[in-house]
Amino acid sequence: MNILESKNINLLIDFDSTFVKVETLDILAEVCFGSDSNAVNNINDITNKAMNGEIPFDIALKKRVTILKANKKHINKTITIIKDSISKSFYKNKDFFKKNAANCFIVSGGFKEIIFPIVKSFGFKDENVYGNEFIYKNNGEIKTINRDNPLAHKLGKIKIANQINQNLSMNEYYKKNLIIGDGFTDYEIKKFGGAEKFIQFSENINRSILNPLADHIAYSFDDVINYIQKNL
Numbered sequence: 001m002n003i004l005e006s007k008n009i010n011l012l013i014d015f016d017s018t019f020v021k022v023e024t025l026d027i028l029a030e031v032c033f034g035s036d037s038n039a040v041n042n043i044n045d046i047t048n049k050a051m052n053g054e055i056p057f058d059i060a061l062k063k064r065v066t067i068l069k070a071n072k073k074h075i076n077k078t079i080t081i082i083k084d085s086i087s088k089s090f091y092k093n094k095d096f097f098k099k100n101a102a103n104c105f106i107v108s109g110g111f112k113e114i115i116f117p118i119v120k121s122f123g124f125k126d127e128n129v130y131g132n133e134f135i136y137k138n139n140g141e142i143k144t145i146n147r148d149n150p151l152a153h154k155l156g157k158i159k160i161a162n163q164i165n166q167n168l169s170m171n172e173y174y175k176k177n178l179i180i181g182d183g184f185t186d187y188e189i190k191k192f193g194g195a196e197k198f199i200q201f202s203e204n205i206n207r208s209i210l211n212p213l214a215d216h217i218a219y220s221f222d223d224v225i226n227y228i229q230k231n232l
């Protein structure tokens with residue numbers, strides 16, 4: 001049964017440290033620089049500060065992409081590594097996603113080019129996957145990111161959440177957005193009205209600063225399904 005449809009819910013899912021165990025840009029940095037370089041530590045540090053809400057997401061993103069100097073080969077290698085890093089309880093619930101694909105969305109500050117090949121086998125539809133976009137130079141190096149994409153900016157996830165709701169409000173049912181994620185930008189979706197509930201996902205990392213702000217702290221995706229069944 002499509003439980004999300006029967007409860008009029010859209011599940012908005014973060015990617016880094018939620019759908020997968022890792023942070024994409026941290027892995028990309030390791031691919032570019034090897035695991036013990038200063039550049040990698042520098043990128044990890046910026047990622048953590050952004051996810052704890054200490055520096056704005058857009059500034060953190062720009063800084064990291066500039067440090068990386070990545071190319072298409074690095075991206076392809078990163079996809080291969082991340083495919084093996086899917087969060088345990090997401091992997092276990094692959095059937096849930098296949099059955100509920102119409103109501104599941106990825107909303108990520110990461111990159112669609114990396115995310116889609118990974119979530120595709122879970123049944124996610126191309127149009128339900130929202131992420132940033134790299135712009136390449138002719139030689140295959142990443143030049144910059146697409147600044148026209150709302151996700152490249154502060155509070156971009158809220159714009160996307162509202163857009164998802166608007167698209168669906170033309171249908172006969174109004175749907176509730178739930179956001180599940182590990183980071184501050186996920187909490188902000190709820191804070192600014194883009195979702196009714198923020199479910200903090202702590203299977204991979206528990207950012208304790210967010211605990212008091214969460215409607216529910218889920219230790220696994222099974223826990224998310226339980227929460228939806230019992231409380232919504």
Ligand SMILES: [Mg+2]
Binds near residue numbers: 014015018181182
């Ligand atoms: Mg995350």
